[in-house]
Amino acid sequence: MVKSLPILGCIEDEGKTKDQLMNELARLRQRIAELEASETERKRAEEELQHTLESLRRAMGAAIQAMALTVETRDPYTPGHQRRAANLARAIGKEMSLSKEQIEGIHMAGAIHDIGKILLPGEVLNKPGRLTEMEMSLIKTHPQVGYEMFKTIEFPWPVPQIMLQHHERVDGSGYPSGLSGEEILLETRILAVADVVEAMSSHRPYQPALGIDKALEAISRNRGVLYDRNVVDACLRLFTEKGFKFGYRDEESKFTKERVPGSGSQALFKSLAPVSDTSETMGVDGQL
Ligand SMILES: [Fe+2]
Helix, strand or coil: CCCCCHHHCCCCCCCCCHHHHHHHHHHHHHHHHHHHHHHHHHHHHHHHHHHHHHHHHHHHHHHHHHHHHHHHHHCCCCCCHHHHHHHHHHHHHHHCCCCHHHHHHHHHHHHHCCHHHHHCCHHHHCCCCCCCHHHHHHHCCHHHHHHHHHCCCCCCCCHHHHHHHCCCCCCCCCCCCCCCHHHCCHHHHHHHHHHHHHHHHCCECCECCCCHHHHHHHHHHCECCCECHHHHHHHHHHHHCCCCCCCCCHHHHHHHHHHCCCCCCHHHHCCCCCCCCCCCCCCCCCCC
């Protein structure tokens, strides 16, 4: 008879022999070993799942980059615009301490936010002058077109919604729905600032590059009006305190250099609309 073995406390029974208790102990040990093995297996399966998810995300990212390039083949005046706007939006998201998921979503949506332009006629997209009202209303369909193209894809991020809202403005003056304030996703409010800063800093068919100072001045002036205050503050901090710079790839710098006024391409700008962030032809924030 074995009495008061602490390890066997739970199975101890006055009526059991030592052999019976040892058998119980062996069964318990086996059960523990089985549980440990299944826990190891669960961890391995979880790691495998994470790995697969990671690969899927990478594949989705690569597919998104490929789609981004297709827009740029139609809209060659803005090489790299989506990529640079997406990079700035991601940096703003980090600066505002958003979650990793949100930052990833902003970056993905930013990379293809103008994809709806793919259905626009090239003559309108590349017209280097003032757009007619009809042409403007055509251009303004691109957020909706992009949304329709992507709305059935199950992204792990709100990519179609961000795309749809990227021309909405905090005061309700944007399009297509005239949403205001927090009706607009935070991710979109971030992309909207990154989009306009990039668009104003770089060359566009309807305006030469205005430079980063003018772009920052425009968002500061419209802080809390067109753009979310906190997003504008984060963007300003990135440029003025944290040394953020747009990374232009070689072919993009060459392209921009070839087209800035004074470098032999003035003809292209002869009929440009007035360079201003309030030009009616460009929309209130100087971009399409
Ligand atoms: Fe756009």
